[in-house]
Amino acid sequence: MAKSLYEKIWDAHEVAPGLIYVDLHMVHEVTSPQAFDGLRLNGRRVRRPDRTLATADHNVPTDGSKIAAQIADHLSRVQVEALERNCEEFGIPVYSIGSDRQGIVHVIGPELGVTQPGMTVVCGDSHTATHGAFGALAVGIGTSEVEHVLATQTLIQPKPRSMRVHYRSELGYGVTPKDLILATIGQMGVSGGVGHVIEYAGDPIERLSMEGRMTICNMTIEGGGRAGMVAPDDVTFEWLEGRPAAPDPLPVDEWRSLRTDDGVEFDREIEVDASTISPQVTWGTTPGMVAPVTGEVPEPRTEGEERALRYMDLAPGTPIREIPLDRVFIGSCTNSRIGDLRAAAEVVKGRQVSSSIDAMVVPGSQQVKAQAEAEGLDEVFRSAGFDWRSAGCSMCLGMNPDILSPGERCASTSNRNFEGRQGRGGRTHLVSPEMAAAAAVEGHFVDIRDWERAIA
């Protein structure tokens, strides 16, 4: 019987109906302490510490602190120390603050090669879908489920429906995977994917790097999807070759079979013409409130949109390019990998951050940071006036000291523009790394396509 990539992985992991075996469980400090407490309370052990990996990312400071004791914020320190203690007690490997493998959980998994095709991956974080870029079935879970997976290595999961987003044609000059996924969410809506595992397919996806595919899969949850995935191919295998956790040799023949068979019918299918997509900028308080950079802030059509425009302090009809900014954040599990930093550095090279802007770059992992420094990217950013930080989630969600002040407006490469997400009263516009970098230089949004031509 013809099967989709998703069904092949699902079927291979069903221990019992609705009970899925978990190949890799990634853990971080914020959604795990109560789960470990639950284990202790019930005298339960961690079933597979060898399939579990932890890091501290959500509330670590990005000031270069090397040990948890240096974290100034008392509650953050307690939480990171609890993670370290819990991992020690239950035998789970942990890359905490100070480790050269520490970083955002969805950056370090692929970086270490623990994320592999055909696997099931879970993490107490909604952006777990990122790992689906490798042809894995990766779902975000809550703390009760974290405890369940720790204790049983399985997840109770009613089977989601299937959906395919089929891209055709090709991405235009200056248009990035971030723009592709933002435009897709704009098209299908922030609840368009609810209850579905989404496979992204078509030539524009096959031509993307692993980093680009991760950006796409990462934001699946912003369209409501349970998981996002891309079929593995040579690009995937090249990424994995030689990574610390990758098998040697890679089981390439087995992995090549992880494709959706011809003739499979999805519960839902949408088509997106990649060639019609321009660089995107969000104007509202959901990722679906998005417009091309050449466009304007729209007339609100719903109460929600009216509320969003009030919160964002934007008038309908304002050209997107005239929106002035206070802050620029380049980072997050969506866009903080070496390719993102290279792309942003290329834009700012030899230029200066606008005097009205406070701009920062937060590499996704300490390894990304080290690689960027080896390539001299830190110097490019620093001499342009960017703050160059250590790895963590940082201002994507503002759990550490990196936050917006009330009223501040930020161009951000992260994934959520919710009210107060980056700091209470802060206003977030989601963009690609290239667009964020150009906006930092100009002090407002610019169409990266014209801008690059103008300076070439």
Place this chain on the structure above:
Amino acid sequence: MEPIQVIEGGVTALLRDDVDTDQIMPKQFLKRVERTGYGEFLFYDWAKEPGWELPHNPILATGRNFGCGSSREHAPWGLEDYGFKAIVAPSFGDIFYSNCTKIGLLPVVLKEEDVRALAGAGEAAIDLEKQTVAFSGREAGFEIDPDIKHRLLNGLDDIGVTLGNADAIERYEADRERSGPVTTAL
């Protein structure tokens, strides 16, 4: 987890769409390592807006895609601690929905017009066994996964149930064990 049979009483209305879990439980409260006491932080920033009212009731009627965004279980913990026992909406964020069912907070999907009517009614009785919401002299039916329903009706501990099936997990592991990724060998 307490078994759920009938949830009866007042209905609080929050008729906004796409309410994300960042609004329900803002980030600064995620630094706590406890599982209880989140009710006082519920909708922390919205609660400061003029005209905000969120009466303590067993039932919350709300908008489409409620609980979208972050997987933080702190959001359902806060709603439950505040006194809600059921959330009724036209649709939910997937992770939020699942998180609610893990702590015995009943998520109920009704058509948008029914949610609005329920909000207007002010009182309702939700019968999980019958899968109905009764208000204003009428009943609306809702769907729920039979396994989730069974666990909620009986207040079962998921982990205990799954561990009762440990043989199946062991058989599965024996059948399909393969090399890597071994996180402890990195």
